[in-house]
Amino acid sequence: MRTQVAIIGGGPSGLLLSQLLNRAGIATVVLERRSRDYVLSRIRAGILETGTVDLLREAGAGARMDVEGIPHDGCLLADNGEMFRIDFAAACGRKVMVYGQTEVTQDLYDAQDAIGATIFNEASDVALHDVDSDTPHVTFRHGSKDHRLDCDVIAGCDGFHGVSRQSIPAALRQEFERIYPFGWLGILSRTPPVSDELIYARSDRGFALASLRNPMLSRYYVQVPLTDRVEDWSDEAFWDEFRARLPAEVAARLVTGPSIEKSIAPLRSFVSEPMRWGRLFLCGDAAHIVPPTGAKGLNLAVSDVHYLCEALIQRYRTGSEAGLDGYSARALARVWQAMRFSWSMTTMMHSFPEHGGFDRRMQQTELALLQRSEAARRLMAENYTGLPF
């Protein structure tokens, strides 16, 4: 087989890149290790920045989001029961959209089907070859057959555990990492959300987040030690702990019910530089991970896709590789901004085992600053709603 751009990974970044390139007349083949049902059953991000919303519309995958997504122009922050609101619209004139990653992925698969894009689900043994030459290719197994896919460029959109980043020689990669000493236990439940707006709650028992997917679907999280396992947490234990970390007036109106999904995600900040090697370009979680506290992961994947797509369109329309040569530096500049924001939100809102009185006072002071200072609120709102692409 031959294509112009071989895309490894059919998560949000791979599908969006494929969709945008196809619409620009550039041929792609997507290779995804998992089945479509498996990809669509993963419960992950819930918050879309304005730039993400715009790009999904541009990709022709925004119609259902515009009907079912819920625009939010603020969120609530709580510290040991005391709560205040950050008004994004007042602070920076922008807002976010509540619309689940599951729905985004479904819409992208539907859009790809509608234009007859080529996606191999359950492609195994994906391997990259001759990446530092002008004639790269990818081999993989599908069903009982081995395939070879020749291409001009490979887009590595295969997430943190994918094969693309690992194909770059270790000596040419520089990795930056912080592993936090806790994870998030998340549940999804068919109950009315306890709050119309997200509540990020710091408490001496640990962090909790009240989020939502729609008026009858709640998404809630609590910070847990890394040693905890999902099996340790009954629904009752989750509800008790979640309630105890919320401000009393919010806890009093919490409606509980059976969980329909429950999982633990570790928290990590990670960047691999550069995001390019020869004909391989990394996008999204393949190159970087942020802790979910800033709601940035999916949105960063989308800004990478935007930069790479622009560079590829330039290359195919004009023959210039200037955009491709600048891709890594351009993407990384925005990645590091989101790294900083996600790290600072995480540090401000969580309980760290090694923290003492000084660190606690710093958290209180950061939160007080947000309450008191318009400038601090503006900085937070600009970052949360998304820095421009």
Ligand code: FAD
């Ligand atoms: P992925 O979604 O990981 O997709 C990569 C794809 O590649 C997968 O489908 C995988 O099966 C496939 N793959 C892997 N290896 C191979 C291989 N060898 N060959 C072929 N295919 C392969 N982000 C936000 O912006 N806002 C939020 O509110 C938010 N909340 C989150 C909450 C949780 C609990 C978690 C875990 C994450 C959250 N994120 C959030 C992060 C967000 O989900 C990710 O950043 C996003 O999924 C990245 O998309 P991606 O396409 O780059 O990678």
Ligand code: PHB
């Ligand atoms: C979610 O709804 O899953 C969600 C929302 C905001 C975050 C993280 C996760 O910061």
